[in-house]
Amino acid sequence: MLEKLRVVFTIPELRNKILLTLGLLAIYRIGFHISLPMMNQNLAPSAGEDTASQFFEKVSLFAASDLRQATIFGLGIMPYISASIIFQLLGSVWAPIEELKKEGEAGRKKINEYTRYLTVVLCLIQSYMYLKFWLMAGGEGEASKVNPNFFGADSNTLFWGWQITAVLIMTCGTIFLMWLGEQIDEYGIGNGISLLIMAGILAQMPGALFDLIQNMKTELVGLSKGTVGIETLIILIVLFVAVVFGVVFITLGQRRIPTQSAKFTRGRRVYGGNRQFLPLRINQAGVMPIIFASSLLMIPGVMLQFLSKSFTPGTFMFSALNGFGSIMSSGTSFVYNMMYVALIFFFCYFWTAITFNPKEMSDQLKDHGTFIPGYRPGKRTADYLEKVMVRITYVGAAFLAIVAIVPTIVYGSLGVSYSIAGFYGGTGLLIAVSVAFDLIQKIDSHLVMRNYRGLLEG
Numbered sequence: 361m362l363e364k365l366r367v368v369f370t371i372p373e374l375r376n377k378i379l380l381t382l383g384l385l386a387i388y389r390i391g392f393h394i395s396l397p398m399m400n401q402n403l404a405p406s407a408g409e410d411t412a413s414q415f416f417e418k419v420s421l422f423a424a425s426d427l428r429q430a431t432i433f434g435l436g437i438m439p440y441i442s443a444s445i446i447f448q449l450l451g452s453v454w455a456p457i458e459e460l461k462k463e464g465e466a467g468r469k470k471i472n473e474y475t476r477y478l479t480v481v482l483c484l485i486q487s488y489m490y491l492k493f494w495l496m497a498g499g500e501g502e503a504s505k506v507n508p509n510f511f512g513a514d515s516n517t518l519f520w521g522w523q524i525t526a527v528l529i530m531t532c533g534t535i536f537l538m539w540l541g542e543q544i545d546e547y548g549i550g551n552g553i554s555l556l557i558m559a560g561i562l563a564q565m566p567g568a569l570f571d572l573i574q575n576m577k578t579e580l581v582g583l584s585k586g587t588v589g590i591e592t593l594i595i596l597i598v599l600f601v602a603v604v605f606g607v608v609f610i611t612l613g614q615r616r617i618p619t620q621s622a623k624f625t626r627g628r629r630v631y632g633g634n635r636q637f638l639p640l641r642i643n644q645a646g647v648m649p650i651i652f653a654s655s656l657l658m659i660p661g662v663m664l665q666f667l668s669k670s671f672t673p674g675t676f677m678f679s680a681l682n683g684f685g686s687i688m689s690s691g692t693s694f695v696y697n698m699m700y701v702a703l704i705f706f707f708c709y710f711w712t713a714i715t716f717n718p719k720e721m722s723d724q725l726k727d728h729g730t731f732i733p734g735y736r737p738g739k740r741t742a743d744y745l746e747k748v749m750v751r752i753t754y755v756g757a758a759f760l761a762i763v764a765i766v767p768t769i770v771y772g773s774l775g776v777s778y779s780i781a782g783f784y785g786g787t788g789l790l791i792a793v794s795v796a797f798d799l800i801q802k803i804d805s806h807l808v809m810r811n812y813r814g815l816l817e818g
Contacts, residue, residue, distance in 0.1 A: 371810060374807075385555060385559050391431070392431060396430045399505055432532075433530075435534045439483045442482055443476075447478070476538070479538060490530070491526050496523075540556065541553040554795045555795060571777060576588040576589065577590075596776075607763075610756060615642065616639055617745070618636075620635050620732075620733055621634050621730045622731070641756075643759065644756065645760075649711060649760055653706075653707055700768070704764055718745035726741075760790075767787065
């Protein structure tokens with residue numbers, strides 16, 4: 361392996377791409393620690409903010425940021441991801457966007473331009489909501505998140521001019537992250553946005569590991585909740601290895617459908633007639649179903665507990681809203697996990713239906729003179745491809761569901777913090793391994809083009 365890594369850095373073009381990517385990721389990490397000047401930092405959440413703090417901790421896993429601290433990259437890359445998803449969905453239901461997708465490179469550039477405009481709009485809205493309802497929120501007796509030097513005249517809140525400045529700073533921060541991702545795509549190696557998300561996850565892993573070691577007892581304490589002993593550490597290690605193995609196995613997993621090209625004669629020679637395979641990925645949707653499902657389930661808990669404050673404590677409505685909000689926010693209840701699994705299955709099939717078009721694939725096979733033995737080109741081939749995709753998507757959705765509920769089970773049964781459970785046995789690890797595997801495959805493609813062995817070859 362060391363020899364293979366040496367070969368990677370002896371290729372000038374590949375070495376420059378890797379160093380540029382590392383440099384841009386370092387810039388991202390530096391900006392991650394630059395805080396907004398008008399905000400106090402490192403404030404522990406008050407009793408009424410525990411739910412919102414847990415919400416931000418989970419959202420930060422996918423946003424390449426830490427929403428619990430006000431930094432110039434406070435929103436992370438999530439607005440850009442949201443805008444990309446919106447246009448991905450519109451491309452399947454709105455004719456103008458669908459036509460642009462069919463125009464090739466010119467249409468893709470136009471869609472990227474619209475995506476950037478929508479990202480700016482989402483940044484302005486989300487940064488203002490984040491500033492208004494989190495950074496500037498606070499009741500009597502709670503430590504203010506706003507630096508008193510930036511208060512307005514005769515006011516205990518942030519001056520309106522500084523509010524606009526904070527919104528613009530966070531918006532520019534997200535746009536800068538979007539630009540960094542595009543530079544990595546064009547001049548570096550790997551998918552820029554995915555690498556930013558992975559860098560954010562990996563940056564929080566050492567802190568989670570340090571907390572685990574600091575609170576661990578080097579003795580057998582049983583699997584008692586809230587106490588981390590040798591048994592708990594062994595379980596976390598086993599989960600780590602199992603998730604890494606499972607992610608690699610499912611990522612490589614394919615359903616190979618045999619295809620055969622038609623024969624044709626030109627002169628005295630016969631061409632075509634070759635047997636090939638049409639690979640269909642088991643996990644066609646990637647990690648998007650987990651992101652969608654977790655995002656939807658986090659919102660009701662926060663909203664219900666926020667609405668419960670409108671009623672008098674002790675009343676039926678207050679108890680009902682607060683109780684159901686606690687169930688949805690804790691992430692450890694049976695109802696929450698069942699809803700989580702159901703949403704993951706739904707979004708797996710939903711996202712696969714958007715990204716995989718059996719009719720279009722059938723038409724492409726027909727245009728290239730290729731057919732699936734036993735099935736006529738056209739509708740029968742499309743129906744067969746759809747039936748196969750429905751079956752293998754069930755396997756991919758089941759795997760994602762198992763990986764997704766591992767952190768909630770560990771968090772609820774063992775009592776370790778969510779950061780430890782999430783990063784070392786679940787979604788965070790799934791994203792990190794998937795992106796790292798994709799990065800290695802792209803490095804391998806550069807090595808194979810130059811007649812070197814790939815990193816994954818024996």
